[in-house]
Amino acid sequence: MGIRECTVEKLGVKKTMTSKELANRLRVHTVEMAHYSKESHVASALSICDIVAVLYHDVLRKDPMDAKWEERDRFILSKGHACSTVYAALAETGFFSVDELNTQCQDGSRLSGHITYKNVPGVELSTGSLGHGCCVAAGMALNAKLKGKKYRTFVLVGDGECDEGSVWEMALFAHQYKLGNLTVVVDHNKMQAMGFCKDIADHVNLADKWQAFGWEVIEVDGHDHGQLSMALNKRGTEKPVCVVAHTIKGKGVTFMENNLLWHYRDPQGEDYENALRELRAQ
Amino acid sequence: MKKALINAVCNLMDENENVYMFTADLGYGVMNNIIENYSEKFVNMGICEQNMASTAAGMAMEGNIVFMYSIGNFPTLRCLEQIRNDIAYHCANVKIVAVGGGFAYGNLGMSHHATEDIAVMRAIPGMTVFSPADSSEVTAVVKEAAKIDGPVYIRLGRGGEPDVAHISLDINKVMRIAERESDSMKPSIALLGTGTVVADVADASKQLKETYNVSAYSIPKLKPIDMDGVLEICKSNDCVVTVEEHNIVGGLGSAIAEVIADNKVGTRLIRIGMNDQFTQVVGSPDYLRHYYGLDCAGIVEKLHKIYEVEND
Ligand SMILES: Cc1ncc(C[n+]2csc(CCOP(=O)(O)OP(=O)(O)O)c2C)c(N)n1
Numbered sequence: 400m401g402i403r404e405c406t407v408e409k410l411g412v413k414k415t416m417t418s419k420e421l422a423n424r425l426r427v428h429t430v431e432m433a434h435y436s437k438e439s440h441v442a443s444a445l446s447i448c449d450i451v452a453v454l455y456h457d458v459l460r461k462d463p464m465d466a467k468w469e470e471r472d473r474f475i476l477s478k479g480h481a482c483s484t485v486y487a488a489l490a491e492t493g494f495f496s497v498d499e500l501n502t503q504c505q506d507g508s509r510l511s512g513h514i515t516y517k518n519v520p521g522v523e524l525s526t527g528s529l530g531h532g533c534c535v536a537a538g539m540a541l542n543a544k545l546k547g548k549k550y551r552t553f554v555l556v557g558d559g560e561c562d563e564g565s566v567w568e569m570a571l572f573a574h575q576y577k578l579g580n581l582t583v584v585v586d587h588n589k590m591q592a593m594g595f596c597k598d599i600a601d602h603v604n605l606a607d608k609w610q611a612f613g614w615e616v617i618e619v620d621g622h623d624h625g626q627l628s629m630a631l632n633k634r635g636t637e638k639p640v641c642v643v644a645h646t647i648k649g650k651g652v653t654f655m656e657n658n659l660l661w662h663y664r665d666p667q668g669e670d671y672e673n674a675l676r677e678l679r680a681q
Numbered sequence: 682m683k684k685a686l687i688n689a690v691c692n693l694m695d696e697n698e699n700v701y702m703f704t705a706d707l708g709y710g711v712m713n714n715i716i717e718n719y720s721e722k723f724v725n726m727g728i729c730e731q732n733m734a735s736t737a738a739g740m741a742m743e744g745n746i747v748f749m750y751s752i753g754n755f756p757t758l759r760c761l762e763q764i765r766n767d768i769a770y771h772c773a774n775v776k777i778v779a780v781g782g783g784f785a786y787g788n789l790g791m792s793h794h795a796t797e798d799i800a801v802m803r804a805i806p807g808m809t810v811f812s813p814a815d816s817s818e819v820t821a822v823v824k825e826a827a828k829i830d831g832p833v834y835i836r837l838g839r840g841g842e843p844d845v846a847h848i849s850l851d852i853n854k855v856m857r858i859a860e861r862e863s864d865s866m867k868p869s870i871a872l873l874g875t876g877t878v879v880a881d882v883a884d885a886s887k888q889l890k891e892t893y894n895v896s897a898y899s900i901p902k903l904k905p906i907d908m909d910g911v912l913e914i915c916k917s918n919d920c921v922v923t924v925e926e927h928n929i930v931g932g933l934g935s936a937i938a939e940v941i942a943d944n945k946v947g948t949r950l951i952r953i954g955m956n957d958q959f960t961q962v963v964g965s966p967d968y969l970r971h972y973y974g975l976d977c978a979g980i981v982e983k984l985h986k987i988y989e990v991e992n993d
Contacts, residue, residue, distance in 0.1 A: 438788055505964065506963075528754065559706065564729065599727050
C-alpha cells in the first residue's frame with residue numbers, strides 16, 4: 400500500500416496530483432506557515448520540499464487512516480527545524496487537516512517549530528537538536544532487520560547537521576550491522592546557520608565521506624523528481640544507502656535562494672506576497 | 682541580554698588578549714561586533730558542541746579564557762561529559778553561555794525548552810552557576826565570571842527582558858527587589874526568583890501585598906549561593922517561595938531547600954517551577970509561563986489559594 404492509493408481511495412485527494420504539484424503545494428504551505436508563525440527556517444524548509452514530496456508521493460508506504468500501522472515505512476526528519484514541509488506533507492496526504500497548518504507555533508498549538516511526534520499523527524520522532532534523528536532511525540532499521548520486518552527506514556539530515564559526531568557514529572554502526580533497509584538522505588544545500596558549510600566546517604566532499612564509511616552513495620539533483628524517485632526507491636542489500644541530494648536552500652523563491660537571511664527571517668508584507676506570487680506561477 | 686553579554690565580552694577582549702569566543706554555529710546577528718572587530722578571537726566550531734567544549738578546555742588549559750556560546754540545551758546537555766571531564770575536572774577557564782534558558786524559545790518546541798540545565802550544571806563540582814534576570818545583571822555577571830579562574834555557567838534569556846528595579850546590586854548576593862512593610866500583622870513571605878521570571882516575581886510581590894507582608898529578591902548566582910543572605914531571609918519570614926523557569930528538581934528551589942536543611946531552619950518553602958515534567962504545548966514564553974503557572978498570575982493564584990486553605 401503506497402501513500403497514493405491510500406489518499407486517493409480513502410481521502411479523495413485529487414488522483415491527478417503529481418509529485419511536482421505536491422512539492423509546489425508544500426512550498427506554498429511552508430511560506431504561509433512561516434508568515435503566520437513569524438518563526439525562522441523557511442529556507443531550510445523550501446530546500447527539502449522536492450525530497451519530501453517524492454517520499455510521500457512515490458516511496459513511503461503509509462496509511463493515513465492508521466498512522467501507527469506496523470508495516471509502515473519509517474520516516475524521520477532529523478533536521479527538525481524544517482518541519483513545516485513535513486507537517487504540510489502529512490496534512491496534504493490526509494493525516495490531519497490542512498486548515499491546521501497555519502496554527503504552527505501559535506499559543507497552544509500542537510505543531511511546534513521543530514518537528515514533534517506528540518499528538519501529531521504520522522510523525523515518528525520529535526527532533527530539533529541536530530544529530531539525533533539519524534541515530535534513532537538506525538535503531539528502527541536494526542529492529543526491522545533483527546525481526547525480519549519489511550518496512551524501510553528513511554531519515555533526512557542536513558549537511559550542516561553532518562558536522563555532528565553522532566552522525567558519523569551512526570554511519571559506522573549502520574555499515575557494521577549491514578542495515579541495507581536504511582536510507583539516509585542528505586539535504587546538501589551547502590549552507591548552515593552562520594554561512595556556507597565550506598567556510599565553517601568544510602566537508603570537502605560529503606559523498607566521498609559516506610562512501611568511505613562503506614555506504615552505497617547515490618548523488619542526485621535534489622530538485623529532480625525522477626532522480627529522487629529512482630534513488631529513494633532503491634533498497635540497499637547489505638550496505639545502507641546514502642542519497643546525497645544537491646539542493647538549493649530557499650529553492651523556489653528566488654530572493655530566498657542561497658541567502659542566509661532566510662534561515663532566520665519570516666516573510667511579511669511585500670516579501671510574503673512576492674514569494675507566494677512566484678510559487679503560484681510555478 | 683544577548684547584546685549585554687556580547688558588549689561585556691568585547692570589553693574583556695579589550696582588556697585581555699587571551700579572551701576568546703567560541704560558538705557552535707549560532708549567534709547570527711548577535712556576534713557581529715565580535716566578528717567585525719575581534720575576528721581573530723572568534724571561532725565558529727561548526728555544529729559540534731562536544732568538540733567545542735573539549736577544544737575550549739584545551740585552549741583554556743593553555744592560559745586563555747574561552748566563552749563558549751550556543752542556545753538552549755546545546756552548550757550544556759549535549760556536551761555534558763566534555764564539560765564534566767575536560768572542563769570542570771581540569772578546572773579549565775571556560776565560561777559556558779546558553780542563550781534561551783527556560784521557555785525563551787517557547788514556540789520552537791521541546792528540544793529548545795531548557796528546563797533542566799541549572800540542575801545539571803549545579804551538580805558539576807567546581808561549576809559556578811549564574812542565571813541573570815536582565816541586562817544589568819548580565820553585565821555584572823560577565824565581569825564576575827572573568828574574575829573566577831575556573832568553569833562558569835551563564836544562563837540567559839533571549840532578549841527584550843524588562844529591567845529589574847534592584848534595591849541593591851551585588852551579583853554575588855541575593856538582591857532585594859521589593860521591601861516589606863516594617864510593622865505588619867500579615868504573614869511574611871519572601872519571593873525568590875532567578876533569571877527570566879524575576880519580572881513576574883516583582884509584579885506578584887505588588888499584587889500579594891493585601892494578603893501578605895511581601896519582600897522579593899532576584900538571585901542570579903545559584904552556585905555557590907549566598908548562604909548568609911538566604912539564611913537571613915529564611916529566618917525572618919514565615920514562608921519562602923521560589924520561582925524559576927526550570928524543573929523544581931535541582932534548580933533554585935532545591936538550592937534553597939538545601940540551605941534550609943543544612944542549617945536546621947524550619948522555614949516553610951514553596952517551590953514554583955516545572956513539576957518534574959516536559960512541556961506538552963508550544964507558544965510564546967509568556968504563554969508557557971502562564972500555562973505552567975510561573976507568571977505573575979500563577980504565583981498570585983497559588984499563594985492566595987494556600988492562604989485561603991490555611992486561614993479557613
Ligand atoms: C545540536 C544542535 N546545535 C545547534 C542547533 C541550531 N541550528 C538549527 S538549524 C542549524 C543549521 C543547520 O544546518 P543544516 O543541517 O545544513 O540545515 P539547513 O537549515 O542549512 O538546511 C543550527 C546550527 C541545533 N538545532 N541543534
